[in-house]
Amino acid sequence: MFNLAIGLGVVLLLAILFLIFRISSLIGVAKGDTDKLETSSNKINGAMFLVFLVGTGFLFFWYSFKEFENYNLPVASEHGVEYEFLFWTTMAVTGVVFVLTQILLFYFSWKYQYKEDSKALFYPENNKLEVIWTFVPAVVLAVLVFTGWKVWTDITAPAPESTNHIEIMGYQFAWGVRYPGLDGELGNTDYRVIEATNSFGIDFNDKAAYDDFIPREMHIPKGEPVTFNIRARDVLHSVFAPHFRLKMDAVPGMPTSFTFTATKTTEEMREELNDPEFNYEIACTEVCGRGHYSMKLTLIVDEPEDYMEWYAEQESFLKRNPEYLSKVPTELKEVALLKTGIDNKELD
Amino acid sequence: MSTTAEVNIDQEVHHDEHHDHEQGFISKYIFTTDHKMIGKQFLVTGIMWGLIGVGMSVIFRLQLGFPEMQLTWLKPLLGGWISETGQLDPEFYLALVTMHGTIMVFFVLTAGLSGTFSNYLIPLQIGARDMASGFMNMLSYWFFFASSVVMMTSIFIETGPAAGGWVVYPPLSALPQAIQGSGLGMTLWLVAMVFFIVSMLLGGINYITTVINLRTEGMSFSRLPLTIWAFFLTAVIGLLSFPVLFAAALLLVFDRSFGTSFYLSDIYIGGEALPNMGGSPILYQHLFWFLGHPEVYIVLLPALGITSEVIATNSRKPIFGYRAMIGSMLGITVLSFVVWAHHMFVSGLNPFLGSVFMFLTLIIAIPSAVKVFNYLTTLWKGNIIFTPATLFSIGLVSFFISGGLTGIFLGNSVIDIQLHDTYFVVAHFHLVMGSLSVFGLLAGVYHWFPKMFGRMMDEKLGHIHFWMTFIGVYMIFFPMHYIGIAGFPRRYYSWTNFDAFSSYTDLNMFVSIAAFVTVAAQFLFLFNFFYSMYRGKKAPQNPWRSNTLEWTTPIEPGHGNWPGEIPKVYRWPYDYSKPGADKDFIPQHIPLSQTPESNLDHEVELAKKEVADKTADAKSDA
Numbered sequence: 001m002f003n004l005a006i007g008l009g010v011v012l013l014l015a016i017l018f019l020i021f022r023i024s025s026l027i028g029v030a031k032g033d034t035d036k037l038e039t040s041s042n043k044i045n046g047a048m049f050l051v052f053l054v055g056t057g058f059l060f061f062w063y064s065f066k067e068f069e070n071y072n073l074p075v076a077s078e079h080g081v082e083y084e085f086l087f088w089t090t091m092a093v094t095g096v097v098f099v100l101t102q103i104l105l106f107y108f109s110w111k112y113q114y115k116e117d118s119k120a121l122f123y124p125e126n127n128k129l130e131v132i133w134t135f136v137p138a139v140v141l142a143v144l145v146f147t148g149w150k151v152w153t154d155i156t157a158p159a160p161e162s163t164n165h166i167e168i169m170g171y172q173f174a175w176g177v178r179y180p181g182l183d184g185e186l187g188n189t190d191y192r193v194i195e196a197t198n199s200f201g202i203d204f205n206d207k208a209a210y211d212d213f214i215p216r217e218m219h220i221p222k223g224e225p226v227t228f229n230i231r232a233r234d235v236l237h238s239v240f241a242p243h244f245r246l247k248m249d250a251v252p253g254m255p256t257s258f259t260f261t262a263t264k265t266t267e268e269m270r271e272e273l274n275d276p277e278f279n280y281e282i283a284c285t286e287v288c289g290r291g292h293y294s295m296k297l298t299l300i301v302d303e304p305e306d307y308m309e310w311y312a313e314q315e316s317f318l319k320r321n322p323e324y325l326s327k328v329p330t331e332l333k334e335v336a337l338l339k340t341g342i343d344n345k346e347l348d
Numbered sequence: 349m350s351t352t353a354e355v356n357i358d359q360e361v362h363h364d365e366h367h368d369h370e371q372g373f374i375s376k377y378i379f380t381t382d383h384k385m386i387g388k389q390f391l392v393t394g395i396m397w398g399l400i401g402v403g404m405s406v407i408f409r410l411q412l413g414f415p416e417m418q419l420t421w422l423k424p425l426l427g428g429w430i431s432e433t434g435q436l437d438p439e440f441y442l443a444l445v446t447m448h449g450t451i452m453v454f455f456v457l458t459a460g461l462s463g464t465f466s467n468y469l470i471p472l473q474i475g476a477r478d479m480a481s482g483f484m485n486m487l488s489y490w491f492f493f494a495s496s497v498v499m500m501t502s503i504f505i506e507t508g509p510a511a512g513g514w515v516v517y518p519p520l521s522a523l524p525q526a527i528q529g530s531g532l533g534m535t536l537w538l539v540a541m542v543f544f545i546v547s548m549l550l551g552g553i554n555y556i557t558t559v560i561n562l563r564t565e566g567m568s569f570s571r572l573p574l575t576i577w578a579f580f581l582t583a584v585i586g587l588l589s590f591p592v593l594f595a596a597a598l599l600l601v602f603d604r605s606f607g608t609s610f611y612l613s614d615i616y617i618g619g620e621a622l623p624n625m626g627g628s629p630i631l632y633q634h635l636f637w638f639l640g641h642p643e644v645y646i647v648l649l650p651a652l653g654i655t656s657e658v659i660a661t662n663s664r665k666p667i668f669g670y671r672a673m674i675g676s677m678l679g680i681t682v683l684s685f686v687v688w689a690h691h692m693f694v695s696g697l698n699p700f701l702g703s704v705f706m707f708l709t710l711i712i713a714i715p716s717a718v719k720v721f722n723y724l725t726t727l728w729k730g731n732i733i734f735t736p737a738t739l740f741s742i743g744l745v746s747f748f749i750s751g752g753l754t755g756i757f758l759g760n761s762v763i764d765i766q767l768h769d770t771y772f773v774v775a776h777f778h779l780v781m782g783s784l785s786v787f788g789l790l791a792g793v794y795h796w797f798p799k800m801f802g803r804m805m806d807e808k809l810g811h812i813h814f815w816m817t818f819i820g821v822y823m824i825f826f827p828m829h830y831i832g833i834a835g836f837p838r839r840y841y842s843w844t845n846f847d848a849f850s851s852y853t854d855l856n857m858f859v860s861i862a863a864f865v866t867v868a869a870q871f872l873f874l875f876n877f878f879y880s881m882y883r884g885k886k887a888p889q890n891p892w893r894s895n896t897l898e899w900t901t902p903i904e905p906g907h908g909n910w911p912g913e914i915p916k917v918y919r920w921p922y923d924y925s926k927p928g929a930d931k932d933f934i935p936q937h938i939p940l941s942q943t944p945e946s947n948l949d950h951e952v953e954l955a956k957k958e959v960a961d962k963t964a965d966a967k968s969d970a
Binding site: 021024025028029041042044045046048049052056060063064067070071072073082083086087090091093094097098101102104105106108109112113114115118119120121122123124125126129130133134137138141144145148149151152153155156171172191192194201233234235236238240242243245246247248249251252253254256277278279281283284285286287288289290291292293294296 | 925
């Protein structure tokens with residue numbers, strides 16, 4: 001019944017609209033509006049452009065200033081500061097061009113609307129003008145490119161020797177994290193040996209793998225270079241840590257990496273934002289299937305001392321899953337036991 | 349020379365008249381070889397696809413703006429894709445996003461825009477009786493139709509249509525284990541795209557051949573309307589880049605069905621390790637974007653061409669910098685092929701390549717800037733008549749500025765690190781590519797409707813349609829910049845899992861409401877379009893007092909376009925408000941020798957030559 005009433009209402013509304021349309025077009029014919037060019041609707045449209053310019057211009061500035069704190073995420077990495085500089089420089093340059101050209105576009109539209117007694121200016125070309133507005137944008141863009149290029153080469157430069165390697169692996173629909181352990185070297189992996197427990201496909205033929213650990217929480221130190229060694233084991237994913245201005249795709253079959261230095265610990269950020277609940281988050285930004293929107297990883301930035309302490313406490317994968325000792329080649333068993341710190345007696 | 353041409357034309361005319369009598373319904377409206385009817389077929393199919401594509405966006409905007417909303421009322425339409433609790437299925441959300449992109453980019457803005465207007469306008473504006481090959485042209489439409497049928501079918505199958513984003517990156521698109529849509533839906537997607545590419549190539553070859561070979565006497569390249577230049581260059585881009593998409597699709601078919609490993613390597617999924625090794629998903633991205641980026645200009649250039657024509661006509665002024673406009677279009681055409689990897693800055697691409705592509709990408713901003721300045725100067729000191737087409741063209745220039753400038757952010761590889769795959773990108777390309785091209789399409793329809801159907805569209809409805817759409821589009825896409833700067837990723841079913849993205853529910857709601865209002869406004873256009881087709885005011889011969897050749901044909905041109913001889917062309921198409929002339933326009937077919945009062949210095953010489961040629965012709969005939 002209710003649906004029927006709505007349906008009838010819609011039909012009635014459409015009929016009324018149609019009637020209004022018919023009547024107004026008939027009035028138009030009767031008045032002979034259609035043969036004239038300088039009509040009232042031409043004036044209205046011209047004026048609307050000015051109204052639009054002022055109205056949306058106000059909205060744009062008002063909202064941009066009012067919401068600044070909300071859309072401008074705080075920066076927590078060294079290169080993030082340079083990113084911010086580039087972003088806001090570009091914003092300033094394009095902002096000026098944006099405002100000027102939109103004002104000209106709408107102002108001209110209003111100012112030069114049709115008038116019966118005026119004639120347009122026959123002005124087909126001016127090479128000088130063309131050269132100017134080819135050359136000026138070229139110079140401005142060249143400056144933007146070169147500043148961008150310098151920062152880009154810094155960000156993508158090879159990681160320093162001292163960097164902390166951490167592996168992030170994307171899979172449907174979560175992130176796995178693996179640390180290199182005390183030897184500072186991530187062991188090899190092979191996707192063919194992946195199982196429910198050995199979800200990384202750690203290759204136990206590699207000595208470096210024995211002390212690798214897979215923690216429950218992800219920690220990184222403040223003020224030290226950190227390299228994310230990024231990979232995926234099923235489809236494309238993308239590591240996105242917005243506060244660090246960091247993003248890199250995770251590609252099956254092609255390891256990628258991103259090196260950065262965090263500048264604020266989680267605690268410091270909580271104080272800065274006055275939000276005791278704050279946590280750094282990693283999201284996935286390459287569509288990967290049903291759970292794409294839920295691939296969250298929380299990341300904790302510690303003071304270097306706290307980080308060292310946490311790091312030393314972690315137990316290696318092999319120690320937690322001693323059944324995998326059987327996969328270690330016999331000649332390397334001793335090494336494995338040494339590196340993981342498993343007591344021989346425990347095994348017996 | 350000219351006499352033989354005339355004889356040929358006479359024969360042709362005779363032939364066509366003969367033909368007209370026996371043309372039945374099927375050969376006139378369905379399997380037609382008349383470029384005008386084929387253009388209309390593309391237009392109507394494009395509009396239909398536009399409705400479907402936009403309808404999909406309404407459903408996912410409901411999800412994004414009102415995530416808590418009960419959608420049980422959509423069950424009759426979507427069936428099992430609405431869960432028991434009345435929520436949209438996350439996988440179907442991805443399918444909607446994917447199909448919205450595919451439909452809008454390919455079926456609406458490529459086929460619907462360039463298919464319609466290249467077909468309709470090229471012969472009419474260059475002075476040709478039809479396309480170089482009417483038959484190929486017909487095939488082009490019917491391949492597009494076949495593609496449409498296949499794509500449409502994929503929406504209704506049980507596992508749903510392709511759902512890996514419109515770029516269909518493997519491995520997601522290659523593995524049905526990864527997402528349901530990569531099963532039969534993806535197969536149909538690939539089949540449809542293959543048909544689509546064939547259609548575009550048949551059309552493109554035709555456009556190019558026609559523009560090069562069938563121009564009427566006097567219609568040199570330097571006298572072509574900018575619309576034709578735009579369609580011509582669009583066809584060149586399409587012809588060079590679509591085959592690469594074909595290759596990408598073919599390799600994907602092999603990977604999906606025949607066990608090859610072009611794109612697949614080291615994959616463990618669904619509890620098993622796949623045997624594929626040595627492939628590279630990045631290879632697909634390179635191949636895809638080698639079409640994908642030029643594709644942006646395939647939808648952009650026709651819209652810009654239409655705008656140039658409409659703005660010049662209705663501001664009663666020659667387009668400013670005709671040669672610079674052609675130059676910048678040529679620049680865009682060439683550069684469009686060397687910027688593709690800016691879509692891949694964070695894909696794991698070699699950083700050195702990233703620098704190269706950043707440099708090339710920002711160069712392409714220069715010809716775009718030149719075009720904007722030229723449009724502004726064309727409006728300056730004009731005498732602007734706000735037909736609906738003019739309004740949409742001015743709106744288009746506004747989008748070109750807004751969306752173009754954000755391209756400078758994204759083209760910078762450093763800034764792209766943060767903004768890549770966020771709503772900033774969504775805002776950018778919906779303004780500069782989506783809305784701009786839609787506005788070009790609408791401007792074109794309003795402007796050439798009288799030629800297409802012999803009747804006028806209602807102007808007032810057109811004005812209301814414009815203002816609702818123009819304001820609506822800004823209200824939808826401008827807020828997305830803020831959401832994007834805040835880092836909100838695209839293709840997210842919901843953001844509430846993340847603290848960082850849990851704000852802006854209000855803004856998302858606002859965007860959704862703006863979208864619904866804007867979509868509703870399109871029904872004004874649909875009504876206007878179909879109503880005016882039958883009941884609109886009869887169109888005069890040259891309603892916009894325009895210079896181009898199509899307005900010299902009968903009000904409703906038949907097969908062959910001109911009943912008699914094809915008019916000759918004596919001047920460029922932009923002689924508006926020429927000093928000395930009594931009217932504010934001089935069409936292209938008026939000889940310079942007839943307008944001594946308004947001829948410029950160099951034209952005085954040409955006028956003399958015209959007269960001399962005529963007398964020489966007359967003598968040789970005698």
